Amino acid sequence: MGEPLKFCRGGGCTAKLGPAALSRVLAGLPRPTDPNLLIGAQSSDDAAVYQLTDDIAMVQTLDFFPPMLDDPYLFGQVAATNALSDIYAMGGEVKTALNIVCFPEEMDLNILGEILRGGSEKVVEAGGSLAGGHSIADQEVKYGLSVTGVVHPQRILANNTGRVGDRLILTKPLGVGLLCTAARLGQADAKAFAGAVKSMITLNKYAAEVAAKYRVHAATDVTGFGLLGHLHEMMRPDLTARIYAHALPVLDTAYDCANEFYLTAAGQRNRNFAASRAVLHGLSFAQEELLFDPQTSGGLLLAVDGEDAPALLTELRTLGLPCGEIGQLLPRLEAEILVEP
Amino acid sequence: MEHMVDARGKACPLPVIETRNALRGHGAPVVTLVDNDIARQNVEKMARQLGLAAETQKEAGFWRITLTSEQEGGMDPDDTQLDDLMEQMPGCALPAQGPTVVVISSDAMGVGDDTLGRALMKGFVYALTQLDEAPATVLLYNGGAKLSVEGAETVEDLKTLEEGGAEILTCGTCLNHYGLTEKLAVGSVTNMYVIAETMAKAGKVIRP
Numbered sequence: 001m002g003e004p005l006k007f008c009r010g011g012g013c014t015a016k017l018g019p020a021a022l023s024r025v026l027a028g029l030p031r032p033t034d035p036n037l038l039i040g041a042q043s044s045d046d047a048a049v050y051q052l053t054d055d056i057a058m059v060q061t062l063d064f065f066p067p068m069l070d071d072p073y074l075f076g077q078v079a080a081t082n083a084l085s086d087i088y089a090m091g092g093e094v095k096t097a098l099n100i101v102c103f104p105e106e107m108d109l110n111i112l113g114e115i116l117r118g119g120s121e122k123v124v125e126a127g128g129s130l131a132g133g134h135s136i137a138d139q140e141v142k143y144g145l146s147v148t149g150v151v152h153p154q155r156i157l158a159n160n161t162g163r164v165g166d167r168l169i170l171t172k173p174l175g176v177g178l179l180c181t182a183a184r185l186g187q188a189d190a191k192a193f194a195g196a197v198k199s200m201i202t203l204n205k206y207a208a209e210v211a212a213k214y215r216v217h218a219a220t221d222v223t224g225f226g227l228l229g230h231l232h233e234m235m236r237p238d239l240t241a242r243i244y245a246h247a248l249p250v251l252d253t254a255y256d257c258a259n260e261f262y263l264t265a266a267g268q269r270n271r272n273f274a275a276s277r278a279v280l281h282g283l284s285f286a287q288e289e290l291l292f293d294p295q296t297s298g299g300l301l302l303a304v305d306g307e308d309a310p311a312l313l314t315e316l317r318t319l320g321l322p323c324g325e326i327g328q329l330l331p332r333l334e335a336e337i338l339v340e341p
Numbered sequence: 342m343e344h345m346v347d348a349r350g351k352a353c354p355l356p357v358i359e360t361r362n363a364l365r366g367h368g369a370p371v372v373t374l375v376d377n378d379i380a381r382q383n384v385e386k387m388a389r390q391l392g393l394a395a396e397t398q399k400e401a402g403f404w405r406i407t408l409t410s411e412q413e414g415g416m417d418p419d420d421t422q423l424d425d426l427m428e429q430m431p432g433c434a435l436p437a438q439g440p441t442v443v444v445i446s447s448d449a450m451g452v453g454d455d456t457l458g459r460a461l462m463k464g465f466v467y468a469l470t471q472l473d474e475a476p477a478t479v480l481l482y483n484g485g486a487k488l489s490v491e492g493a494e495t496v497e498d499l500k501t502l503e504e505g506g507a508e509i510l511t512c513g514t515c516l517n518h519y520g521l522t523e524k525l526a527v528g529s530v531t532n533m534y535v536i537a538e539t540m541a542k543a544g545k546v547i548r549p
Contacts, residue, residue: 181354261361261387265353265379268386285390334439 020273038156039090045159045233046089046220049151057153061086064100064144068180068296069197072111076118076143077201082223082297083145084126088208089221089300091157092149094126099133102142115143126205157211159233162218162303166329168241169313171207172199172299173322174227174290175254181262182253192253199251199321200297206319207300214312215305222298226270228278228291230301231337235277240333245287245341249322254293258286266294278337291339303329343370348380349403356380357387360408369393369410376403384408439544440477443469445485448493450549462488465549466495466502475505476547478539480531482512490516490524499527512536 032040038057039049047061063083067075080097087094099119103112123130123145179196182188188196204221211219222230227248231241270292280288299321304312309325316323344367348356357380360373375381381397381404388395388408396407449458450465466488469476479502481489488495489511503509509528516522516530540546 185354185358261354261357261383261390263354263357263383263387265377265383268353268379268383272382 020269038153039158046086047092047149049090049156051153055152057151057156059087059090059092059149059151060147062100062144062146064102064142065296066140066142069183072114073118074197074201076115076120077122078118078197078297079115079143080119080122080145081201081203083147084122084128085204085221085223085297085300087126087147087149088204089157089219090149090151091155091208091212091219092151094123094128094147094149094205096131096148097123097126097128098131098146099135100142100144100146101133101135102138102140103135104139104141105137107141111141115141119143119145122201122203126203157216157219159218159220160236162234162236162239162329163305164239164329164331165306166217166303167306167309167325168231168243168327168329169302169304169309169316169323170222170227170249170299170326171204171302171316171319171321171323172202172222172295173249173251173254174222174293174295174298175251175257176200176296176298177226177264177267177294178254178257178262178289179251180296181264182257182260185262187260187262188257189253192251196251199299202319202321204300207316207323210312210315210319211300211302211304213315214308216302216308216312217305218303220301222295222301224266224294224296225273226267226292226294227301228274228337228339229270232274232277234301234303235336238332240330240335241327241337242330243291243327243337243339245283245291245339247324247326248287248290249324249326250290251322254290255284255286258289258293263289264294267292270294274337277335278339279335280339282341283339284341287341299323343372343407346371346373349374349376351375351380352377353380353383357383360384360406361387364391364393364408369408371408373406373408374403375406378404381406439542441474441545441547442539442543443476443479443547443549444540445479445481445488445549447484448487449484462549463494463498466498470498470501470505475502475507477506478508478510478543479528480510480512480536480539481528482515482536486511486515486519486521489527490521491526492524493526496526503528510535510539 026041036051038051039045047059049057049059051057069075084094120130176196179188179193183193218234220230220234313325344363346359346363348359356375360371363371373384384406385395393408394411398405448462449455450461451458487493489499489509499509510531511525511528513530513532
């Protein structure tokens with residue numbers, strides 16, 4: 001495997017278009033009218049949900065991006081884990097997946113083989129079948145999956161159905177974007193970076209299985225728009241989210257990476273997007289950066305009944321990743337999101 | 342000698358990291374050139390975090406950001422006002438918890454020479470129109486009431502603010518006192534209850 005993958009300008013979920021730009025473009029598209037489309041693009045949810053019968057709804061999602069790691073096998077695992085995540089964020093189970101591949105013609109095909117091997121292993125781990133794919137020649141490597149799953153129509157976990165009193169639980173640590181950026185410049189601590197990779201290749205399947213045992217009212221997964229960007233997608237005009245920055249699960253050295261200014265363009269775009277919605281009180285610079293840090297293959301953000309939260313969290317901790325109860329849902333106060341130290 | 346970092350054509354984090362490295366190697370001042378707006382914001386954000394002053398000039402197709410240590414610059418008292426304005430830029434500062442209200446209580450800015458003060462005030466009102474996030478309300482009282490009447494050089498800029506959604510409120514008692522009641526050229530007349538309430542509910546009050 002001699003040749004490592006070349007980092008592109010911004011790999012992983014940092015390559016996402018900014019949320020502000022995207023909302024403007026999407027606003028111009030025609031709205032679908034089929035009543036069986038339970039969740040479409042309008043609700044800024046994680047995946048589309050289409051009801052087939054009384055008991056079965058189909059969940060569809062698609063995600064692909066350029067490498068954020070120079071090991072092709074690991075990159076394949078991360079990209080697949082990230083794409084599969086949206087099914088879990090809707091409360092569904094994975095059925096089939098199709099590869100999406102962009103690959104330079106002149107590059108060693110063994111590298112592509114390693115990417116696909118990593119991806120297919122994750123599809124198998126998810127309990128799905130890799131059923132095909134599509135590849136085109138391109139200047140830069142990009143990889144991901146189109147995934148189809150199923151969910152019972154009564155058990156769909158939408159983004160914005162949280163209730164006052166719910167606790168917010170994040171199932172993976174923040175800081176992936178900062179650590180990957182430091183790694184691009186050869187400045188990441190090896191052990192800390194290994195922790196980031198472990199987090200990125202851990203399927204949200206396991207956290208979703210734990211969540212299914214408790215009264216979880218809403219869920220999303222935290223990816224390129226950062227914690228506050230995705231939290232915004234969970235909010236309604238009658239809710240305020242109160243977040244405790246000290247309770248955020250973060251990767252080792254993530255605060256150091258922020259203080260060393262390994263800042264992404266995506267993180268700043270996320271900050272610009274969230275600035276009018278979130279009020280941050282007395283946070284350190286590094287804490288603020290973590291709130292906006294774009295996550296590749298990040299965790300699930302769950303709104304769970306207040307009584308169930310401690311037990312859910314205890315069980316979640318046995319999965320081995322840093323996780324935490326990071327805040328709660330309140331009746332609407334002066335802002336959509338309040339963050340305290 | 343200032344050190345130059347040409348980060349044009351480079352994506353984050355490189356403009357930030359190269360600027361940081363130049364600051365560590367040479368100290369301030371450092372001049373950084375960037376050609377995309379997000380890189381500009383990230384470099385300015387780092388400057389704030391490091392307690393440095395960042396002055397940004399837009400040039401043809403790029404920005405020139407000059408980072409200096411604030412102690413060396415010898416702060417002019419009026420510069421603090423400019424800093425307040427910079428804090429209003431989106432994405433730079435923590436959002437205030439309520440509307441921003443500008444209170445103008447004199448037709449001259451600062452204490453010293455009133456001719457200079459009037460020129461500064463004209464510049465200040467113009468600068469308000471250039472903020473990315475316009476103030477919600479501009480309150481004008483006592484000498485400030487002279488800024489919103491026929492013949493005042495600030496009327497056009499106040500109209501621009503009004504078109505941008507800002508409420509321009511001039512104290513009625515003050516207009517009466519100066520004999521200007523019939524001359525109001527922009528916004529509306531207000532009373533002390535509204536003035537007090539607007540200031541009490543403001544997230545931030547800016548006083549030039």
